[in-house]
Amino acid sequence: MSALTALARVSAVSSGVAQPIATVRHVHLSSRPLVFVPLALAGEANAPLAALVGSSPDAPQLLFVPQPRNRDQRFEFAAKLAAILLSYVDSFCGETETVPAGRNTEPRERYVDAPQILVPNGGGVGFVRLFGRSTRFRRTEGEYAVDASVPLLGRWLTFFAERSEYPGSSLLVSMTGALSMHWATGQSAVEDANLAALVGWIDPPSGMSGAEAALEAEDPLTWPPAGPATDPTFDNEVLAPAIEAGSLSMLESALRSQLMPTWELMWRGVSLLRGLPPGARVEQRWTADRDAFTGFASYVAEGGYPQAKRDVAVAAAQRLARLERAQALYDAQRAYDDPLLLAEYRLSGEAFAGTVIASSPDRIDDSGKRRVLRPHVTVRSEDPVLLGPGASVVSPARPSQTGSFVSVSGPDVVLELSGGMGRGLTTPPGSVPEVGERLTYTTLTESYQAPAAFPSREETPWTHGGPPVEYVPDDEDAAEDWS
Amino acid sequence: MTNLECLRGAAAPKSHNARTIAALTTNPGCSRRAVMDAAGIDKERLASHVGFPARFGQSQFAITRGNVFEAQLKANGCAELLRLLREVLALPIGAAAYDDLESVNQLDARADRSRELLTRAADGDEDAGTLFDHPLLRLEVGGRWVYLEPDLIALQFGGKFYVVEIKSFAVIDGKADGTKVSAAATQSAVYVLAMRRLLAEAGYDPGLVSHDVVLVCPENFSNRPVATLVDVRKKLSVLERQLARMGRIDAIVDGLSPSLTFDLQVDDAGVPQRPVAELVDGMGQIDARYSPECLANCELAFFCRHEARGSTAALGKSVREELGGVSSVSHALSLASGAVPPAEDEIEAAEMLRFAAKLRSECLS
Numbered sequence: 001m002s003a004l005t006a007l008a009r010v011s012a013v014s015s016g017v018a019q020p021i022a023t024v025r026h027v028h029l030s031s032r033p034l035v036f037v038p039l040a041l042a043g044e045a046n047a048p049l050a051a052l053v054g055s056s057p058d059a060p061q062l063l064f065v066p067q068p069r070n071r072d073q074r075f076e077f078a079a080k081l082a083a084i085l086l087s088y089v090d091s092f093c094g095e096t097e098t099v100p101a102g103r104n105t106e107p108r109e110r111y112v113d114a115p116q117i118l119v120p121n122g123g124g125v126g127f128v129r130l131f132g133r134s135t136r137f138r139r140t141e142g143e144y145a146v147d148a149s150v151p152l153l154g155r156w157l158t159f160f161a162e163r164s165e166y167p168g169s170s171l172l173v174s175m176t177g178a179l180s181m182h183w184a185t186g187q188s189a190v191e192d193a194n195l196a197a198l199v200g201w202i203d204p205p206s207g208m209s210g211a212e213a214a215l216e217a218e219d220p221l222t223w224p225p226a227g228p229a230t231d232p233t234f235d236n237e238v239l240a241p242a243i244e245a246g247s248l249s250m251l252e253s254a255l256r257s258q259l260m261p262t263w264e265l266m267w268r269g270v271s272l273l274r275g276l277p278p279g280a281r282v283e284q285r286w287t288a289d290r291d292a293f294t295g296f297a298s299y300v301a302e303g304g305y306p307q308a309k310r311d312v313a314v315a316a317a318q319r320l321a322r323l324e325r326a327q328a329l330y331d332a333q334r335a336y337d338d339p340l341l342l343a344e345y346r347l348s349g350e351a352f353a354g355t356v357i358a359s360s361p362d363r364i365d366d367s368g369k370r371r372v373l374r375p376h377v378t379v380r381s382e383d384p385v386l387l388g389p390g391a392s393v394v395s396p397a398r399p400s401q402t403g404s405f406v407s408v409s410g411p412d413v414v415l416e417l418s419g420g421m422g423r424g425l426t427t428p429p430g431s432v433p434e435v436g437e438r439l440t441y442t443t444l445t446e447s448y449q450a451p452a453a454f455p456s457r458e459e460t461p462w463t464h465g466g467p468p469v470e471y472v473p474d475d476e477d478a479a480e481d482w483s
Numbered sequence: 484m485t486n487l488e489c490l491r492g493a494a495a496p497k498s499h500n501a502r503t504i505a506a507l508t509t510n511p512g513c514s515r516r517a518v519m520d521a522a523g524i525d526k527e528r529l530a531s532h533v534g535f536p537a538r539f540g541q542s543q544f545a546i547t548r549g550n551v552f553e554a555q556l557k558a559n560g561c562a563e564l565l566r567l568l569r570e571v572l573a574l575p576i577g578a579a580a581y582d583d584l585e586s587v588n589q590l591d592a593r594a595d596r597s598r599e600l601l602t603r604a605a606d607g608d609e610d611a612g613t614l615f616d617h618p619l620l621r622l623e624v625g626g627r628w629v630y631l632e633p634d635l636i637a638l639q640f641g642g643k644f645y646v647v648e649i650k651s652f653a654v655i656d657g658k659a660d661g662t663k664v665s666a667a668a669t670q671s672a673v674y675v676l677a678m679r680r681l682l683a684e685a686g687y688d689p690g691l692v693s694h695d696v697v698l699v700c701p702e703n704f705s706n707r708p709v710a711t712l713v714d715v716r717k718k719l720s721v722l723e724r725q726l727a728r729m730g731r732i733d734a735i736v737d738g739l740s741p742s743l744t745f746d747l748q749v750d751d752a753g754v755p756q757r758p759v760a761e762l763v764d765g766m767g768q769i770d771a772r773y774s775p776e777c778l779a780n781c782e783l784a785f786f787c788r789h790e791a792r793g794s795t796a797a798l799g800k801s802v803r804e805e806l807g808g809v810s811s812v813s814h815a816l817s818l819a820s821g822a823v824p825p826a827e828d829e830i831e832a833a834e835m836l837r838f839a840a841k842l843r844s845e846c847l848s
Contacts, residue, residue, distance in 0.1 A: 006805035007819060007839045009798050010812045023846060043545030045653030045704045068544075133655065134704045188775035188799040220538075232540030240543055309656045343842040347835070383838075 002344045008184035016209035018183040018201040023340045025276035027178050028170035028286040030116035032056075034088050035266045037120055037259055038127045040228040041068040042235055046130035048077050049230070050255040053084055057267040064255050066248060075146045078135050082149035089115050089156060093297055114171060114286070114293040117160055118270070120195045120226035120262055121176040125164050127228040128172060132157030136306040151306065158307045159296045166323065168285040168330035171293065175269040176226075182276060186211055196223035199265050203272060226262040234258060279337030285330070313464035314457050321452050332446040336396040342440055349386030351393075351442035354379040357412065361432040364425060373425050374416050375432045377403070379439065381411045393441040398431070403441060415441070486736045487522040492746020496523025499629040504622070505669040506780045508718075508725045514735050515771035516781055521625035521732045524745050526782035532747055532755045533762050535785035549651040552701060553634065556649060556708055561614055564635070564699065567710040568647070571697060572639045574613065590630055593619040601678070602685045604638050613638045620677035625732050633674040637697065646674045647697045654700045654709055664698070664713070671696035672718035676726075694719060739768060766790075775799050807832025 008019040032055045041047040050064035061084060065077045096109040119125055136154025138146045160172040180192045185201035191214070192198050200213030208216075217223045220231040230239070234254075242250040311319060335342040335351075345351035358378040365374040387393065391405045393415070401420035405413065421431045433439055460467045503520065510516065519526050530537050556564045568574045597618035604613075615636045621628050635647035648671045652663045675696060679689035695712040702709035743765050747755035766786070773787040774796060781787075791797040793812050809815040809832055817823040818833040819840040825833035 003805045003835060003839050004843060006795075006798075006802045007815070007836065007843060009802050010795060010806065010815050011843075013793070013798070013812045014816055020847065041544055042542035043548035043651060045655065045701065047704075130655065186798070188797065188802070190775040190778060190799070230542065232542040232545075235542035235544055236540070340843070340846040343846050346842060347839055 003347055004340070004344050005184050009186060012184055012201065012210070013186035016186070016211050017204060018185045018210055020182065021184045021340065022182045022276070022334075022338055024279040024338050025273055026181060026279050026282060026334050026337070027173055027273065028116070028278070028282050028289070029270065029273055030113075033116040033118045033270065034085065035060075035118045035263065035270075036085075036124070036128075037226070037262050037266065038124060038131075038228050039230055039255070039258065040127060041065075042230060042232065044068070046127060046134060046228075048074055048081075048131065050259065051077075051081065052256075052259040052263045053081065055088060057264075060260075060263050062252065062256055062259070064251060066246070066251060067243065075138075075150055078131075078150045078153060079147040082147070082153035085117075085153060085156065086149060089297075091115075092293070096294075099291075108294075110287075110290055110294045111297070112290070114290045116170060117172045118266060119172070119174050120266060121174050121193055123228050124226075125161060125172060125174050128157050128164075129161035132159075132161055133309075152300070155300060155304075155306050156296075162307070163289070163292055166292075167327040168333070169289050169292070170282075170286060171289050175266055178273060179269055182273070185214070187214060194218065195226040195262065195265050195269070199268055199272075203268065223261055224258040226265070227259075230258065279334065281333040281337050285333070312457065312468040313460050314454055318451075318454050321454070325449050325451065328449070329446055332444040335442065335444050336399065336446060339440070342396065342442060345442050345444060346383050346440070349384065350444065351440055352379075352381040352383040352385050352387070352413070353438065353440040354381035354383070354411070354413070356380075356433045356435050356437045356439065359433060359435050361427045361434075362425075371425065372418075373421055373427065374418060375421070375427060376406065377415050377417060377433050379413045379415065379433075379441070381413055385411065385413055387443065391443060393443055394445055395433075395439045395441050397439055398433075399446060401431075413441075486733075486739070486741070489741070489744055490518065490522040490736070490739075491524050492744045492748075494525060494747065494749070496627070497525045498523065499624050499627075501631050501633075501670045501673040504624060504629070504673045504722070504726075505666065508669060508721050509780050510772060510774065510777060511725050511728060513770075513772040513777075513781075515766065515769045515783065515787070517625075517728075517732055518735055518739075518769050519745075519783070521627075521736075522745075523627070528747065528755070529745060529762065530782050530786055532757070533759050533766075533786055535783075535789060537782040537785065539782070545651075552651045552706065552708075553649050555706060556699065557616065561616070561635075563708060564647070565614070567699060567708055568614075568637050568645075568697065571710040571712060572637065572645060574637065574639060590619065594621050594630065598681055598685065601636070601644070601681065602687065604644075605642070605682060605685075605687045605691055607642060620674065620681055622673070622677040622680060624726060631674060631677050633671075633678075636674075636678065639693075642691060644678060644692045645695065645697050646671050646678065646692070647699060648674075649699045652700055653703065654711065655703050659700060667698055668696070668713050668715050669718045669722070671698070671713070672715040672722050675715060676719060676722055735769070743768060773797060807835055809836075 005021050008021050012019045034053065034055045036051060036053045038051040039049040041049045047068050048065055049068050050062065052060040052062055054060045063077055063080050065073045067073055092111055092113050092115050095112045097112050099108050099110050101107040117128070119128065132154045134154070135150050136158055138144070138151045138154065140146060140148045140151065163169050164172040176193055176195050176198055179198055179202060180189070183202045185192055185198060187197065187201065194217060196217035197214040200217045201210035204210045204213035220233065224234065225231050238254045242254050335345060342351055346353060356377050357380045359375065361375045362373070363375050365372050385408055387405060388408060389405045393403050393405070394401065395403070398420050401417055403415035403417050406416050407414045417432060421427045455461065458467050499520065507517070507520065527537055565574070597615065597620065600615060601618065617632050617634065618636055620631045620633065622631055633646050634649045637645045637647050639645060648667055650663070650667050652660055675692055675694065678692045682691055683689040694714060694716045696715055697710050698713050699708050699710045701707065745762060745765060746757065748757040750756050767790070771787045771790065773784070773791040777784040777787060788797060795803040795806055795810055795812055795815060803810065806815050807829070809818060809829065814823070815836060818825055818829065819836035821837055
């Protein structure tokens with residue numbers, strides 16, 4: 001929570017409708033996302049109860065487990081879900097593009113598009129993770145055999161769930177997360193976890209304020225919870241008698257009635273998000289998602305093992321380091337794409353906006369061995385300048401150019417520029433800010449950060465348990481009870 | 484009649500349990516809840532009568548699952564539980580005497596019997612048993628005795644007592660839902676405290692009760708139980724501080740109007756007749772400290788949320804902090820627009836708010 005978002009929240013209270021906290025969309029939205037609304041049986045460890053799934057708003061497919069405690073029926077549910085999800089995933093494993101060779105990499109193929117799963121909330125992401133965990137180790141022969149698609153489903157769900165922890169990834173997205181990244185409501189973050197209330201604030205029905213719509217959305221009779229947890233009253237008064245009666249039609253209509261309102265909210269959410277123009281760097285992050293997808297698809301095709309239950313020490317440390325770098329990059333990219341997010345850094349003093357009042361584009365620094373182009377610009381800041389000499393800043397308008405603080409006097413900041421001006425001793429037009437140009441400079445950087453060095457798996461130090469045993473799934477994993 | 488009895492009126496007092504005591508620690512600054520609980524007022528009924536019913540339903544599937552899991556652990560004289568405790572606490576094989584204290588009917592008799600057995604065990608009397616099923620403990624909360632019923636207390640070889648808490652949420656690959664674990668730990672801490680006080684009163688060392696509790700949950704997706712030791716020292720200190728505060732509830736009650744009561748004036752058919760406006764007015768006399776977290780913990784939350792509309796705290800603690808501690812939404816907006824001059828202690832906050840408002844309007848225009 002930043003002060004700008006807090007201010008947006010109080011403005012939402014007074015205006016009665018959610019306020020924007022982003023000017024562009026920061027998530028990628030597929031042209032045909034797979035919307036997945038799962039329900040789990042209360043009290044059990046992620047026992048599937050029902051789900052609506054599909055990639056077209058008018059064709060949701062309802063899957064449900066008639067006797068949720070029956071193990072075989074759960075695996076039938078998993079197999080049906082696998083049929084839908086795997087064929088959706090497969091439909092992206094067609095056209096590829098060639099990624100040219102890099103400094104240390106061979107040229108490779110990459111799928112031109114990737115699947116995207118949308119779930120209602122954080123609980124939906126948790127469902128995907130746990131359902132992946134409970135299916136990926138299953139065996140397809142011998143005792144407890146399941147359909148061949150079930151362990152494959154588990155691997156893919158696990159991939160999606162793990163990727164969703166990666167900052168900026170859009171392969172598996174929670175709708176409440178995506179919406180509350182772009183709008184601030186007049187309620188608390190706790191209440192924003194209710195999809196119906198959140199959408200009510202952002203897009204209230206005509207004649208109603210967002211606050212009223214959100215209040216109405218809290219009634220589980222009109223707006224059943226978006227899952228995976230069900231409404232306890234529904235469980236006791238509708239679901240339990242229907243299961244008891246063993247009536248499939250009763251169950252089907254009961255579960256459909258619980259899921260349909262959320263299904264519609266999901267597509268309303270999709271169109272709300274589509275209404276925002278995408279940020280300039282969204283495509284770049286989606287490319288990273290397509291890379292991850294391509295890599296995992298070939299790993300699966302080559303018969304790779306299911307993902308281990310726990311990371312070994314080195315892999316865990318590497319993953320954490322990757323996530324931290326991704327987070328820093330993601331924060332910087334969003335701020336570069338979106339002046340409203342950059343404004344948060346202006347508020348905290350990590351950025352300032354101003355107008356160029358003097359510029360010496362052809363200034364040469366000849367103090368070193370080689371004469372180099374080091375233009376000076378003077379920016380009259382409209383924000384308080386908390387940075388001082390020694391600080392180095394970048395403007396999103398010219399991301400490859402760095403400015404270092406030379407001096408600050410009052411609101412006037414003198415910067416020495418380097419980079420982004422070609423190799424010569426004269427500056428190409430437009431590469432150096434001209435007098436009168438309005439700019440924002442920030443300490444945020446999206447430049448490449450070299451990954452930290454980690455020991456190899458075989459050299460895991462004794463402090464971290466020494467080299468780990470190679471993980472091989474065994475029969476015990478496959479035989480794990482599910483009751 | 485004491486002040487607290489006046490506040491409650493004719494209804495029978497609602498008694499605390501480990502869960503409600505644990506809830507006291509989540510929002511210790513709320514006088515309204517503290518007074519209501521100390522007086523034993525049925526908050527659920529009060530909230531629904533004033534038109535803001537709580538939504539704390541429990542699914543029968545969850546209840547069944549919890550009961551089945553506990554029954555399975557305790558079947559055959561706690562055979563399965565013993566196996567687990569032997570692993571995690573190194574209980575000696577032979578030591579498996581088991582007392583089912585749930586079978587004793589009357590409350591005080593059960594509490595007495597529990598005390599007798601537990602103190603005998605503390606004496607080192609081997610016949611006193613090692614597993615005490617549903618003993619009844621008493622804890623003084625706000626001047627009243629509250630009966631508490633832990634799932635089980637185990638005595639380890641060497642004379643240490645361990646509180647055992649059985650929960651039916653799953654531990655998957657060694658990880659469980661953090662909120663649930665934390666709630667279970669707080670609840671167990673209540674039992675540890677009650678047990679320690681029982682021993683202290685009987686002249687024993689309260690340190691005989693371990694600050695580690697044994698949490699027993701189903702493992703992965705199965706019904707197979709797994710036991711984990713959870714350190715509740717931090718929870719214990721929070722709890723003790725909060726209970727000590729409860730003792731000072733009188734100070735709050737003394738400041739209230741002597742005629743104040745939350746009696747619902749239930750008629751012969753059991754229907755509350757008390758005019759809602761009177762109750763709402765009465766509740767308004769005791770300060771509440773609403774925060775969005777109350778929604779998950781307190782029966783009065785929806786009422787308090789409604790009342791707190793227009794306050795920045797209702798949007799979450801962090802919102803209020805980010806706004807420089809300004810407590811009302813309209814005041815924050817007036818400071819941001821410069822419509823009102825800031826008070827002396829608001830100058831910094833106002834400056835920040837004006838800057839934030841300028842940035843927002845610049846970026847959104």
